[in-house]
Amino acid sequence: MVEEISKITQLTIETGKTAVFVEKQLSDKAEIVIEAGARVKHYRLHENAEHALSVKIGRGASYEVVTLHKGNGDLTLSFDLAGEEAFCRSDVVYLLGGEEKSLISSDVRHNADNTVSRQLVKGAVTGKAFATFEGGVLIPYERKKIDGAQQHRAILLSPDATVKAVPRLEIYADDVKCAHGSAIGSLNQDQLYYLMTRGIDEADARALLTRAFLDEVFDSIEEDDVREDFRRLAVFEK
Amino acid sequence: MSAWLEIKDLHAKVGDKPILNGLSLTINAGETHVIMGPNGSGKSTLSNVLCGNPHYEVTGGSVEFKGQNLLEMSVEERARAGIFLAFQSPTELPGVSMSTFMKYALNARRKAAGEKELDAVSFMKRIKIRAQALDITDEMLKRPVNVGFSGGEKKRLEIFQMAVLEPDFCILDEMDSGMDVDAVKVAGSGVQIMRSPERSFLVISHNTKFLREQIKPDHVHILALGQVVAEGGAELMDEIDRNGFAGFLKEAVA
Numbered sequence: 001m002v003e004e005i006s007k008i009t010q011l012t013i014e015t016g017k018t019a020v021f022v023e024k025q026l027s028d029k030a031e032i033v034i035e036a037g038a039r040v041k042h043y044r045l046h047e048n049a050e051h052a053l054s055v056k057i058g059r060g061a062s063y064e065v066v067t068l069h070k071g072n073g074d075l076t077l078s079f080d081l082a083g084e085e086a087f088c089r090s091d092v093v094y095l096l097g098g099e100e101k102s103l104i105s106s107d108v109r110h111n112a113d114n115t116v117s118r119q120l121v122k123g124a125v126t127g128k129a130f131a132t133f134e135g136g137v138l139i140p141y142e143r144k145k146i147d148g149a150q151q152h153r154a155i156l157l158s159p160d161a162t163v164k165a166v167p168r169l170e171i172y173a174d175d176v177k178c179a180h181g182s183a184i185g186s187l188n189q190d191q192l193y194y195l196m197t198r199g200i201d202e203a204d205a206r207a208l209l210t211r212a213f214l215d216e217v218f219d220s221i222e223e224d225d226v227r228e229d230f231r232r233l234a235v236f237e238k
Numbered sequence: 239m240s241a242w243l244e245i246k247d248l249h250a251k252v253g254d255k256p257i258l259n260g261l262s263l264t265i266n267a268g269e270t271h272v273i274m275g276p277n278g279s280g281k282s283t284l285s286n287v288l289c290g291n292p293h294y295e296v297t298g299g300s301v302e303f304k305g306q307n308l309l310e311m312s313v314e315e316r317a318r319a320g321i322f323l324a325f326q327s328p329t330e331l332p333g334v335s336m337s338t339f340m341k342y343a344l345n346a347r348r349k350a351a352g353e354k355e356l357d358a359v360s361f362m363k364r365i366k367i368r369a370q371a372l373d374i375t376d377e378m379l380k381r382p383v384n385v386g387f388s389g390g391e392k393k394r395l396e397i398f399q400m401a402v403l404e405p406d407f408c409i410l411d412e413m414d415s416g417m418d419v420d421a422v423k424v425a426g427s428g429v430q431i432m433r434s435p436e437r438s439f440l441v442i443s444h445n446t447k448f449l450r451e452q453i454k455p456d457h458v459h460i461l462a463l464g465q466v467v468a469e470g471g472a473e474l475m476d477e478i479d480r481n482g483f484a485g486f487l488k489e490a491v492a
């Protein structure tokens with residue numbers, strides 16, 4: 001069951017509980033605690049506002065969050081993998097256009113052994129917009145069996161759009177797997193040409209390729225209605 | 239009858255490198271023409287120049303298609319005017335399924351013609367019949383375009399697109415290469431079904447057996463160093479089978 005919920009400020013998911021919720025309006029600041037063994041999926045749609053989310057994930061708990069961020073305002077994410085065998089997936093799609101400006105920052109802290117984190121951040125930026133992604137992963141000294149992955153990909157849809165990526169990896173332990181990468185580029189000219197040779201005009205070809213690029217994040221959403229909500233909202237207004 | 243497609247003294251280059259050097263070619267409605275020529279002679283370049291690939295710069299000459307100046311049209315305008323290229327190396331489109339691709343392509347034409355979008359049922363009908371005829375499964379239509387397909391499957395999917403879009407002028411750039419014997423027959427019959435007095439074909443291939451058996455051309459052109467160096471009927475292929483391109487190349491240099 002998908003639960004609709006709005007403006008979370010403080011929330012605790014109790015030990016062993018399972019929950020899936022969609023949050024269509026966000027408060028300025030949310031603090032969530034996922035207690036031991038709980039399993040939570042959290043879908044968030046965020047537009048033109050400052051927002052901070054901080055989540056503490058307990059032993060054996062799983063927290064998966066997908067955030068769609070559009071427009072102005074900074075998005076600040078912080079995840080504390082506090083108990084052993086905690087899991088966190090924190091994907092983000094961001095869309096900026098016009099003169100919009102946004103700083104998206106994320107901190108994933110592996111504060112317990114045997115913890116796993118996954119993060120895929122994808123952005124599409126057009127007009128004169130300016131996005132910054134600061135992606136932090138912290139693995140403290142003496143932590144064991146840590147597995148973290150962070151990928152950031154952005155496409156620039158206009159010559160005046162800018163994306164800056166600032167990775168902040170702080171890895172002080174040895175027993176660690178941590179894959180990370182960032183790539184910023186334009187749409188592939190060969191792909192645009194191929195679409196256009198079939199009669200699709202340039203604007204539609206660009207929209208189709210942008211959609212395909214962002215869908216990599218949405219395709220992992222198992223709840224059909226939620227996935228379609230995200231796909232419908234993740235477009236530039238004409 | 240005035241020519242349907244008329245290429246006159248066409249020159250094109252990539253960067254500083256001239257590739258087409260005064261190419262002339264005329265095709266009438268309903269005809270099937272073949273271009274043969276050594277590797278690197280400019281066959282794929284010609285195909286791409288006709289489609290308007292921005293990579294190639296046209297530096298001289300003219301191309302008229304059904305009374306329009308083709309060189310002034312954008313890539314998508316040419317496609318909507320009826321030009322179709324089955325690519326020698328089709329491009330991968332990760333995240334875009336073949337059915338989504340074809341839906342966009344069909345609706346783009348309809349939009350340009352001021353028609354309503356195709357409804358889901360008519361669309362599926364149009365896709366399914368053609369997919370079946372070309373041994374294309376539902377699974378292949380759902381997968382991302384050209385991603386992870388075998389060489390022969392990609393070629394078959396190009397022919398499928400041609401069948402769906404029903405263009406007037408079909409350029410097939412080495413469609414038979416990479417296809418197994420059975421697939422060539424399936425694709426060949428796909429081409430034969432599409433033959434009509436209003437539709438012309440320009441078929442590029444190195445395989446005279448395929449051309450004789452599946453394509454049965456009206457005209458054969460030999461391309462060398464970016465020019466047409468010989469023109470004739472199917473008998474030109476006999477000369478190529480016997481002696482290769484050597485005899486024709488002399489004429490290009492001369």
Ligand SMILES: Nc1ncnc2c1ncn2[C@@H]1O[C@H](COP(=O)(O)OP(=O)(O)OP(=O)(O)O)[C@@H](O)[C@H]1O
Nearest residue numbers: 252257275276277278279280281282283284293326
């Ligand atoms: N985008 C490009 N950049 C640089 N050189 C190119 C480009 N496209 C074509 N060429 C060059 O132009 C020449 C003609 O290439 P083209 O692909 O048209 O040959 P072709 O006749 O189709 O050959 P094949 O039989 O091998 O398919 C070759 O020398 C090729 O390397």
Ligand SMILES: [Mg+2]
Nearest residue numbers: 281282283326
């Ligand atoms: Mg070629």
